Amino acid sequence: MDPNDGRRLVDAARRELQLGGSITHDPARRKLFSGAVAAVGAVAAGGATAQALEVPASNRGPGRPIPEDEYGQPSRYEAHVKRRRTDVLKNRQNFSDWSMTPLQHQLGIVTPNGLIYERHHNGVPDISPDEHRLAIHGMVKQPVVFTMADLMRFPSVSRFYFMECSGNGLTDWLKPASKTVQQTHGLLSCAQWTGVPVSTLLDEAGVDPRASWALAEGADGSAHARSIPMKKLLDDALVVYASNSEMLRPENGYPLRLFIPGWEGNVCIKWLRRLKLGDQPWHLRSETARYTDPMPGGKWRQFSFDMEAKSVITSPSGGMNVTRGPLEIQGFAWSGNGSIRAVDVTTDGGRTWQEARLEGPVMDKCLTRFRLPWRWDGAPVSIASRALDSTGYVQPTVADIQKVRAITGFVQHHNGIFPWDISESGEVRNAIA
């Protein structure tokens, strides 16, 4: 199916929701790039061609030989592409910390393993796969203990899913604090995860029909744990040992983590060592003091697991400089509740919106890349994107969110529309307000 076929449905949803701004569909946007070569300065005068066709130094002698065996590394010219800690909330310690994915440099939907964001609460443990065990106990017919070798004999699945920290964007609700999209949205990654459905392993233990929650606990220095409803565990949760075809990286849970598709990253317990079944949630510190959302009237919302539809423009984005002429607006959209049906982009501060092209495969609970050819004429503008998912949900503005939730302190679950301003000089800046 063409990923853009959801269009009519989306248009209906937009009408029903009385979304502001007119929508245009311009199949001929590629015209923008007709003759782009002139605009981007690539027309070669005779001299330039001759110069470009001169044999370069790299053609004149041997390059680096390859070693006997090797794990390849990025080019030295790409050394700026790294995971980075927040530049807003500086820790003086770094045991409970996080590092963020450079989304402005992520050109496809899979995040390379070396750049997958990570959050930990007491450092990254060093666990031998030969020593690691997963126990399933509590309200089961028989407790079971799996070695890694046991787990890898079971029928496995590999699925593409995004993962996002519920705290993604918490520094940038009401005024700009972070500069780049790595800092505003980089607690977000996407990979093909490989492992065994939790349901398969629960079958082995035999679930007590009264069991309705499970405690998942990690083998790290914080013993990070969460209570998770059995319904979701049995639906699509996985115990994963690999991301992007290779064994998990240590900071991403090696050798084993829980993966709960579409839900906040902190329930995807890393270094998973046990699942204990029970008939109520545990109300852990991670469920009372953390990972809760302030609501109007001083109440707090617990167990707000799902990550609602969201999108962001990654190019142009904060910290970049653009020059006049044709360029491609690019970004990501994702929803914890289904697949992305459409993404609208505004280049005039929300007055009008154009529908972006979605790149296939558009998968459930996975990053979807959107692209829109555009020509920047040098005038100051504000650009933003708006995602619509397969449930009909439309990404809200921060003002929309404020109507139903309290935005105070370090608030989680920020899925608001996120604007970037482009100044007359071409500088791109965080414009959240």
Next chain:
Amino acid sequence: MDPNDGRRLVDAARRELQLGGSITHDPARRKLFSGAVAAVGAVAAGGATAQALEVPASNRGPGRPIPEDEYGQPSRYEAHVKRRRTDVLKNRQNFSDWSMTPLQHQLGIVTPNGLIYERHHNGVPDISPDEHRLAIHGMVKQPVVFTMADLMRFPSVSRFYFMECSGNGLTDWLKPASKTVQQTHGLLSCAQWTGVPVSTLLDEAGVDPRASWALAEGADGSAHARSIPMKKLLDDALVVYASNSEMLRPENGYPLRLFIPGWEGNVCIKWLRRLKLGDQPWHLRSETARYTDPMPGGKWRQFSFDMEAKSVITSPSGGMNVTRGPLEIQGFAWSGNGSIRAVDVTTDGGRTWQEARLEGPVMDKCLTRFRLPWRWDGAPVSIASRALDSTGYVQPTVADIQKVRAITGFVQHHNGIFPWDISESGEVRNAIA
């Protein structure tokens, strides 16, 4: 669409082709794993559970803190997972060499960038993206020269495609030479490639209607070059700057390579510096002395670009040891001429075949993972897989290939069915014959 829905069509194709061996579809194969926990030794006696639930050392203190910025690396326990040179044809020099992907450790369809196979003819050049240029000249209306910055302004696409060297398997046609699937099939990788359609760039230059071929040349020390038909360039060829969301690795063509979906890897010219359009092929050394196929009667076939349908079992595979009980047979199938419609697996040396489960998304010219639950009872067996693609083509045996081609010397384009023997002791060995 369920990737397994092509089944009826495939059955018809099999009948028409009078393929040997009966085919079984057993939707209840998961039964094999019912009670697997006992078979894999994971049932926990009371003592074992208590032991497994003891708090491990990693829970008792802080782990490694994260640095200010970082490019993540694999666990030290995974140091054996590397690209490796062939262990059959040892070079005394290593400027014209290759290193192979560890497919036995590749658990999903995307090959991590650090493990993508690579072949070069005079080492790996070190090219600054600021200095690199792509020229398009020859039979064009106006020659054009692009900088990397120019190219990255154009509307881009990201597509999942396999890439395979035409020499993949050349040491193992008629008798076993290589031990592992990394050595027999590791000149094969798969990634999401990002770049600009060649057709877009040719539009900028303006193609002379008489142009029917293009010369593509790299900026490396061998000036590796190939002649490529314009029809394919205009159809789906890309100029790519990224694999798996990040800029190409140096050994894979940084900062720019040609990518020709479904065709032999050597035409995907790395370090691409020019495309020259003409009205006939150039008959380069890489088209007369290399990359040609011996045929019966002493003739040689030129320009045999496409990689025909193929598959291989990656687990269990050569060098592994299996133990009795349930396990999952896993492998990859791919076709340069379309998508994979079905994979059959035999565990009795070709007497009978069972249809494996294909894992979605099943994409055009992309690796497809297949899986089949199985129980090894300890008797010696021979296992193999057979791919069927969307054109109706069925992966042949080496004997089938010998009927139409000459197998002599280092023959390219080996897409024969590839068996592994499992001995009574559980040792898995290359069984090509």
